[in-house]
Amino acid sequence: MTLSHVTVTRYVTPLREGGSLPGIVEADDLGTYVCKFRGAGQGLRVLVAEVIVAGLARALDIPTPDQVVLDLDANIARYEADEEVQDLLNASSGLNLGIDFLPGAFGYDAAYQPDPALAGRILWLDALTANVDRSWRNPNLLVWGGTLQAIDHGASLYFHHSWPGGGGSPERFAAQPYDLSEHVLGAYVAQAAAQAPALRSRLGEASLAKVLDDVPDEWLEPVPGAEDPAELRARYGAFLRARLDGDRPWEPRG
Numbered sequence: 001m002t003l004s005h006v007t008v009t010r011y012v013t014p015l016r017e018g019g020s021l022p023g024i025v026e027a028d029d030l031g032t033y034v035c036k037f038r039g040a041g042q043g044l045r046v047l048v049a050e051v052i053v054a055g056l057a058r059a060l061d062i063p064t065p066d067q068v069v070l071d072l073d074a075n076i077a078r079y080e081a082d083e084e085v086q087d088l089l090n091a092s093s094g095l096n097l098g099i100d101f102l103p104g105a106f107g108y109d110a111a112y113q114p115d116p117a118l119a120g121r122i123l124w125l126d127a128l129t130a131n132v133d134r135s136w137r138n139p140n141l142l143v144w145g146g147t148l149q150a151i152d153h154g155a156s157l158y159f160h161h162s163w164p165g166g167g168g169s170p171e172r173f174a175a176q177p178y179d180l181s182e183h184v185l186g187a188y189v190a191q192a193a194a195q196a197p198a199l200r201s202r203l204g205e206a207s208l209a210k211v212l213d214d215v216p217d218e219w220l221e222p223v224p225g226a227e228d229p230a231e232l233r234a235r236y237g238a239f240l241r242a243r244l245d246g247d248r249p250w251e252p253r254g
Contacts, residue, residue: 120191
C-alpha cells in the first residue's frame with residue numbers, strides 16, 4: 001500500500017485527548033481525517049511509527065484505519081482563533097499524517113467481546129513493536145461497523161528515540177521482554193501464541209520492505225550511521241528482523 005498524498009482544505013476541530021493535539025481536517029479528496037501533526041511535541045518519529053505499525057497490522061489482517069499523507073499549507077492557520085492551534089499549524093507546514101476518520105465509531109470497553117483470534121493478533125503485534133500504550137487507561141481501540149480497529153501506534157518502536165545519539169542496537173531490542181500485565185487484551189495470550197508461527201511467516205523481507213516503503217522520505221531524519229532514507233529504512237528493518245528472529249523473549253506465550 002502506497003500512501004496517497006492529498007491537500008488539507010480546512011481545519012475543522014482539535015481532538016484534545018493526549019498531548020499531541022491531533023485535529024480533524026478535510027482534504028481535497030473530499031475525505032475527513034484525523035491529522036497527526038509533524039509539529040507536535042513528539043516529532044516526526046511518532047509519524048514514522050504510526051505508518052510502520054499500521055502497515056504491519058494490515059499484513060497481519062488487523063483492521064486499522066486507512067492512512068494518507070496530508071500536505072498542509074500554514075496559511076490555514078490564519079483562520080484559527082485558538083493560538084495553540086495556530087502555533088501547531090504554523091509548525092506543521094508540509095507533509096503530515098492523515099488517518100481516516102471513522103464516523104460513528106466508539107471506544108473499546110469491557111462490554112465489547114472481540115473476536116478472540118483478532119484480539120490475539122493485536123496482542124502479538126503490540127509485543128513485536130513494543131507498544132506501551134494499549135492499557136485500560138487508554139485502549140487505543142475503536143469499534144466501527146462491528147469490527148475492532150487498532151489505532152494510535154505512535155508509542156511503538158521506542159528504540160528510534162535513542163538514535164540521534166547513535167544508541168540502541170537490534171540485538172538489545174530483540175532481547176527486550178514485553179510486559180503485557182496491563183495490556184487491555186492480555187486475556188488473549190493463548191490466541192496470540194497459537195497464531196505466532198503464522199504471523200511471523202507473514203512478515204518476511206518483502207513484506208517488511210513494502211511496509212517501510214510507505215514512510216515518506218521527508219519524515220526519515222538522518223542519524224549517525226544512517227544519513228539517507230534508504231539507510232534508515234534498512235535500520236528499521238534490522239531492528240524488526242532481529243525481533244522476529246532468534247529466541248523471541250518478547251513473544252506472548254500461553
